[in-house]
Amino acid sequence: MTKPILAFVACLLFPMAIHAQSTPFDMTPQQLANPDNEPAYVFPVPTRRQMSWQETEFYAFFHYGMNTYTNREWGLGSEDERTFAPTLPPNPKQWLEAVKAAGMKGGIAVVKHHDGFCLWPTATTTHSVELAGNENGRQTNIPRDFAKAARQLKLKYGFYVSPWDRHNLHYGTDRYVNDVFLRQCAELAQYGDDQFEMWFDGANGGDGYYGGRNTTLKVDRSTYYDIPNLRDSIHKVCPDIILWGVGGEARWIGNEEGWAGETNWSAEEVGYAPENNGMYGTEDGWAWEAGESDAKLTDHGWFWHNGEKPMSAERLFRMYLETVGRNSTLILNCPPGPDGRLPEADVTVLKEFGVMLKSRLGNDLARKAKIQATNTRQAGRKRNYGVKHLTDGKTLTYWATDDDVKTATLTLTWSRPQTVRYVDLMEHIRRGQRVRAFHIEVSTDGQQWKRVANGCKTTTIGYRRIVPLNGSTAKSYDQGLTVKALRIVIDDSKACPLLQKVAVY
Template identity: 75%
Template sequence: MNIKKVLFGVTFIMSTMAGHSQSVFQVKQQSLPNPDNEPTAVFPVPSDRQMKWQETEFYAFFHYGMNTYTNREWGLGSEDVTLFAPTKKPNPTQWLKAVKAAGMKGGIAVVKHHDGFCLWPTSTTDHSIVNAGNENGKTTNIPRDFAKAARSLGMKYGFYVSPWDRNSQYYGTEKYVNDVFLRQCAELAQYGKDQFEMWFDGANGGDGYYGGRNTTVNVDRSTYYDIPNLRDSIHKVCPDIILWGVGAEARWIGNEAGWAGETNWLTDERGYAPESNGMYGTEDGWQWDPGESDAKFTDKGWFWHEGEKPLSVERLFQMYLETVGRNATLILNCPPDKTGLLPDIDVRVLKDMGNMIRTRLGKDLAQKAKVSVSNTRKAGANRNYAAKNLTDNNKNTYWATDDGVKQATITFNWDKSQTVRYVDMMEYIRKGQRVRKFHIEISEDGKTWKPIAEKCTTTTIGYKRIIPLNGSTSDSYGKGYQVKGLKVVIDDSKACPLLHSIKVF
């Protein structure tokens, strides 16, 4: 009888507590407010530092160092430090002025390549400019001078530091990571908290001098370099820096030939997708992993070599269309010679390249067109999504459709005929990459329409897509087309399309 009473009491108490807990913890579900009627993001989306990096678009590589004086591409690590003997004082200001004239917004200086020779007075090794072969070399400090020059010119800057070190006796051991590589990265971070990129090559291990061991050392780059610690440490000092390569914040576009895929997603599945997938990305990739295309400005190696010549301006413009114009960034290598300067012919061609870009992609005809759209998202309290946002040159505004509307048409009309050759489009990628398919139409009379640029694969847009209307990037300029109307038709999108800008040239 007592047992029954105890069981009854326990049952009563538990049922009372259950009822009480439901009343205490049961919260009425409420939807979050959206007063600006902003579209829901399509994940993944870029971090703020990735967005700033993408906006750089076009910047330079400067491969300069011991290899410049040994006529090598990959030094062995056993080179006599006195071989580094510039015939003039190296001048990063001259480098950066030349590439700025080409339309570049910044540059990355190679300050340590695989041979381990450091172009700054580092505490981690004697294999550096401290022991160079002349005063021009000994008084050089490329990170210091490069950062100062970039700031004075209003340009972005960063450094390439090779994880692989064929000179260090410690390479392959934990001591190398802790006492050499990570310290070198930390030293370079101190040259400026406003750096935009630190570049790590994919070459990691092989034969080398290794402090006299003269052996072969291989490492697992995915674990050896303690990348999570490196990334967190560098970001504390340089909040806007992108760690390229092993840093896993931007991907290699997949070739060194200056082109990206016409279908190019900013998302990928690093570690799962094959490296050859770099030109295209992965449509439903789980990671925001934008592509950077590294290419050579000259016809020989990455470092300067006797007898080399710059590529033609037309070829360089083609590379621009096939990288920046295909949703990637372009880092174009311009190697200084033994004087520590860019050769005069390189400077002239860079200036010509800049003039060509400004001539062909400088006068936006969309600015004087009447713009209409098939659908416009309802405005919110502090934001609208009108067609005028496509031409207002404000990176924080965009045109959008209503939820569920995945197809749309944007039409440009002019009173008088215009000669058109290119269409430049940008998605508002802060809320993800969306467009899967589009096409372009033109009208000579403003009434009858026909498709154009049919030789181009018109799938993705992303951060930026430049379409040559004749369908060719190798012979893109031509006579152009006389039109009174032009349409951009979004045929398919992951969600309501968001376009930040459309320009017509």
């Protein structure tokens, strides 16, 4: 017999030989299939990196580049590199300090927009900071300085790199993908393996300079950029990174106005969400693709423009309730000016908002309440599912009901009356999104109950749902309700509900 056949026979005979010499009884202790009585998964579920990304919740966008100096939103690609001439050395640390004061957990810096101008020295093109109009520009390296500042401030970070390149001669050909775009992404990955998101804009193809061709090009983004190869390659270097947009790991929420649907499922049916459905998701979608809402701090555009003004802190708070508070993340754009810094007016509003966020959603009254549930899942060998997990601040523990119980009520009572304005809920989405409908009731005496938040659609919860008890996100912080008890009634769930947090503010 040949060696391969001998080896194959040996593989078959070896287990038989071991079995012949073993004892007639298996002395290994029996292992129960589910000793901790954990609920079954409801698919789809997030990957580890998707879960980490969702937990970032609120982070910044920084649109800065050639357009800052041309007063454009989309550059043509024909801009002279010398036009990029910052009046001071760009200061990403100042950007990040300002957004951290607002309660953000990280930021994404635009390092290449559609005009193709790169804000770092790159081997892929001469259309970069290396040919900038002054020394401040030529010394610029936004990926390097942004990553360094984020680590110093203990913030997450990532980069926006446009797949579309209106400058490059080879755009629309395989050469552009292989020699330019994929190499640019690889270069950016080298600035840190701890990046949390790489952002790819949905704008792909159109009119442009294209190395002097001055033509219009169309591409099929789903195939042109070789996304499966890109995703696998980037993940090998940056294991925690989410490829947003064409990457198929997170979806656009569907608008640029800072709101998500009150009914918002994290599942989707396709590799990227249809733009008219991004606010809502699809209940029975097969892919986990939670939503990200991109919105602007200022009133002019994504890039800095003379005369722009920031939104008020009150408007930002409403936006927060309508995105982070509706099972979406929020990426808020804060555009640096020609001096490479965030304008002082923007910095002031961001700080004001951070104070507002802490004062309104900082004192959790649920921690002082007695909590009771109409059903609690039977404990397992090393895990229990009691209501204490709703307020323990941990992400891996949760309250759950028995498998056949899909409706339940949680009742919170206080010894003295409390003024309440918001209820903050979180499902344990590591095992899937479940709740289809719920409602909230309050009582002044613990006996008579009144349904509240009637202006809200209390359908899905997902990763996080913040419900204003007066039913309005527009004027949510009013005199509040004075209550001695509050209850959360889960009316419908795809499977036994799992909640890891209940907070009341």
